[in-house]
Amino acid sequence: MPSWIGWDDAGAVERLGPEAIVTSFWRVVTPVRAGKSFYRFRTPQGEEVRFEIPRHRSSVVLGYLRTPLWLTALVLASPALLAGERWALLPLGLALAAVAAVLTFVVGRLSPGERERRELLRRVVGLGAPPELLPPAMREEMREGLADAWLHEHHIGWRDAILAGIASEALVALAEYYQAPQLLIRARTNVIAAEGN
16 A cells, blocks of 8 residues: 555566566655665565665656556546536546556566566576576575576586576576576577477
8 A cells, every 4th residue: 555655666667476676756645756766576475575776767757657647637537427517627537547547557568578588587486587687696696596406406517408408497597697698598499499389
């Protein structure tokens, strides 16, 4: 439930289930001043966790626009809807509501390719955040844990496994976390070939 005065999150974009990029705003009913942007997610235990990311332009812009547009649409449409008066303002209110709906439910979505990428990361490591957004220490911990788990289970290094043509989403995630673009292409190719697509 958003607060009316104080710091609160707004401008949620790039949603993936309970994960999203948000920006903290100082609000006086509507967002007045943008603060820092965060990647927000829930742990398997249901605890909300966040880490700071560089200020996200789309999140900031949408955070400033969404609430004022919804409020203006409501103010313009309410006399006609509630009291049957001032019908002339109803079309403008409905038009603003349509724009607000597009900004709330359409703009800021992940592209299909990026959604697929983040869903794979989420399946493998439990977090869909792209490795490039993670704080360095968190990225290092996650990739080392994933590499150790791979080696322990398969008794072959993950790089060698990719070059040997082994198809696994874990290998795709490892190439993502180690930011190895050539190995990432090869790992994805191996998965696609194994699925017969």
